Amino acid sequence: MKDRLTKWRLLSVFAVLALVLSGCGEPFLSTLKPAGAVAKQQYDLMILSTIIMVLVIAVVTVIFVLAITRFRRKKGEENKIPKQVEGSHLLEIIWTVIPIILLLILAVPTVAATFEQANVKEMDKKPNKDGVRDALVVNVRANLYWWEFEYPDYKVITSQELVVPTDQKVYFNLISSDVKHSFWIPAAGGKMDTNTDNVNKFWLEFDGAKAQEANNLFYGKCAELCGPSHALMDFKVETKSQDDFKKWLSAMQSAKAASPTDTAAAQGQKLFEQNCLSCHAVSPDDARPEQARLAPNLATFGERSRVAGILDHNEEELKNWIRDPEKYKPGNKMSGTYKQLNEQELDQLAAYLMSLKVEEQ
Template sequence: MKNLWRVLPFSFILLFLAGCGKQNLTALDPRGPVADMQHSLIGLSLLIMVFVIVVVAAIYVFVLIRFREKPGDNHIPEQVEGNKNLEIIWTAIPILLLIILAVPNVMDTFTLADTETDDDTLVVNVTGHQFWWEFEYPDLEITAGQDLYIPTDTRIVFNLEASDVIHSFWIPALAGKQDNVPGITNDMWIEAPEEGVYFGKCTELCGEAHWLMDFKVVAVDPDTFDEWAQGMAEPDSELIEPTEEVAAEGREVFEQNCLACHAVGGEGGNPQGGPDLTNFGERTVIAGFMEYDDESLEAWIRHPEEQKPGNLMPGFDQLDDDEMDSLIEYLNSLKVLDDE
């Protein structure tokens, strides 16, 4: 027990790391062909390393026991030249292991680098901002923010860019990381065979709120995706001109305070502004990380700097309670998919 204090720091480290599984951000549970390939390469590398460690450890223990100094035995061992057969073996085995590792690596690298598109490919331009993500579907002429909708069983090609500093795009369940670099376009592809929500993150230190730069990938069946895309491209007129009184008042507040940066239904916004809010009411988090409820939304609108330090959204604490309530009701009504 007297040495227990020595292991306590390691225990705290393990507990800390155990808490890093927020939103199930793990690459060890692959859900698509890209993640499967990368996971297989990790597994192959691990097996080879374990094999080398076991063999070296076994030889070390054997030599340690077989040739250990015995009591009373003080003679000097006979000095001999190198063993040609052993030298061939310990040279050939690493070469063989490298070939075993290199062949699938090279093959998968060419497969992963193939971002050619065809009529069945969905292209998405991904732009990293401080500290949010913009998703543009050029073929569909729509833009979304924070939530990336994709159809299942479809090849998705991403063109990755950044508007300010270097970011890094990572969806661990679907693919590895790729950098978003200002002035440079990188590309990658994924495919999601199953419907579901896959969590992503920026993995390049990009500023004060880097750790809060999360996003979601929502994989839906192709019919639902077509419905979503249609709703984003041609939203219901009530998104622009709500008929309910409170939401209509909220739309006026939105036009006076938010429309210069945020677009809804193709109206408003600017390239240096904030995310498109056409389907804001369908989100489950606010600003990529806050629980979606009216209280959190009000806190975000009034004091965004306190919630996500370093972000560029100004606060709107000047809104009175009635204006805030109507604005929140309007934002909650922004949906392009029918509620199920």
Template sequence: MMKGLKKWRLFSLLAVMTVFLSACGEEYISTLKPAGAVGKEQFNLLLFSITIMALVVIVVSVLYLYAFMKARRSKLGDDYMPKQVEGSHTLEVIWTVIPIVLLLILAVPTLIGTYKFADVKAMEEVDEEGNKTALTVNVTAKLYWWEFEYPEQGIITAQELVVPTGEKVYFNLKAADVKHSFWIPAVGGKMDTNVENMNKFYLEFDEESEGLKDGVFYGKCAELCGPSHALMDFKVKAVDRAEFDQWVAAMQSTEGATASADSTDLGEQTFANSCLMCHAVSGVGAAGAMGPNLTAFGDRNRVAGVLEHSKESLEEWVADPESIKPGNLMTGKYGELSDEEISAVADYIMSLSVEQ
């Protein structure tokens, strides 16, 4: 009876593992299906390392089984004494040199890749007019959201990063409060964002995200940063260069946009009185706002990075953000809004869009 139960336990464990591992092949978030040059090189290095380690395991296992079968007691008897090789210089050289060689084989491509991915000199290159030729994005990680500033284009957004395909995109990474970590699993390895210093690296996006689930790549915070760390997501929309330029122009055209407290629209009026001090509705401005820039909120695919992009989800967030992301800075600020005001401000925010 117990033997049968153990088998069912094993079956249940394998079934649960299958459910969890079924997401490993999703292109929008899987490191096993890289969608960029950096991710592909890192994936190839991972396969190379696994091959070397598997080879070591196989060789050691074969030697162990060979010794086990050849020197078993039933074959050689109780009194058999094998040849003693203690102090053998030949064997000591072999088991010292081989690990060193294997470590070098692993270390050389790893170091080459590390220095290659850290080469950001192109960030400072300029054309004849003095304009930088590389696209640079300043990323600021905050509890529990992401701010993306495009300094050369003079625009700023949040929670959804928009990038062109087929070229290197350089990132300046920093944190506004505690340590976070910027990670787009399907495109490249993570990089920490620190309060004290700025980290820099680049990624390449080979594929447009339109055909993926939700039309975006998923980004994550990969450093435990607080009670809502698991909910600190962002999305990446990868488009061709022409569409990216159109998006930049649309964001730039919002310069000076604001909400009026004198508006006859209840949603805009409520936003101006209760939200505008923390949230901008213009894509042109300075970084460092208290809350995410909402200029293109209507074009996003998530509310607060994790909820379905709908008016109902937005109303839920505005009414009680603490229940969704514990510890976020909006907590406790909107308890005085009526249901009518929450509904109206949700309509207003959902209407903020730059895409045609």
């Protein structure tokens, strides 16, 4: 008996800890710490629905407790029949009207938010004489298991790391090149599917103050089971002020081809051109047609925070990835598509890739 009580106490402690920890979250990844207009709206709707559900549960619980205490069978009154209220018009009206009111309280703001978040008219407006729209549009293309981000009005393409301005709506065109994925930045809002046969559209806005709290870095994820490495299909979102974002775009547009001065990096460039250039690009403008973009654009690889979206950004982890990408992301399309390199060649190729920087040029 004592052992059973001990087990129940441990179970209770773990249950309470699980409940507490489920509410914890970092500002760069948690939906409970919204960092944008869409996320805040979705968070408020979640709180509203939770309040309504808790209120309903509390009322039902009170009625239940009242019923089993006040109307329980008492000694000497086994044959007593309580007052019958069957067919009471008042009660019928009460338990019909109250649910309708609660549904309206939840439905009206939900429908309003749905229409507001689906409003993408700005991105469909014609560009000015320079070919640039007032709205910032990003084309998102999901692949097994990496992400591509294209800024079509500026002829700039990045991979794995999305760069956005704060306090400004960013409109997204979402599509997939292989199977169904789902684009989700938990702290900013979402999620929305990326399909192969149609383009989904929506917008997000990143709050400047909240972005500073998160050190201007958020995490994005694939939220649709897409294969063995679905859980590893992450990307990073770097936020910048609107002025800094314009400077970043300008730097990307004026970026020149890498010309490494280091001997090892120069040899690595030759290896890259022989083995990797058929799939990867190293210039932000990436003039290849969409169907030819088979692998991530590496123009800013030296400035990234992760290798393959999951490994620490250093030469050792980069070499580990090149040696055996299947070990880290099973089912990825890079596995077995290039010849194996010796250690010296790996060092040279890693040195070249780490030299690929735009903003520091």
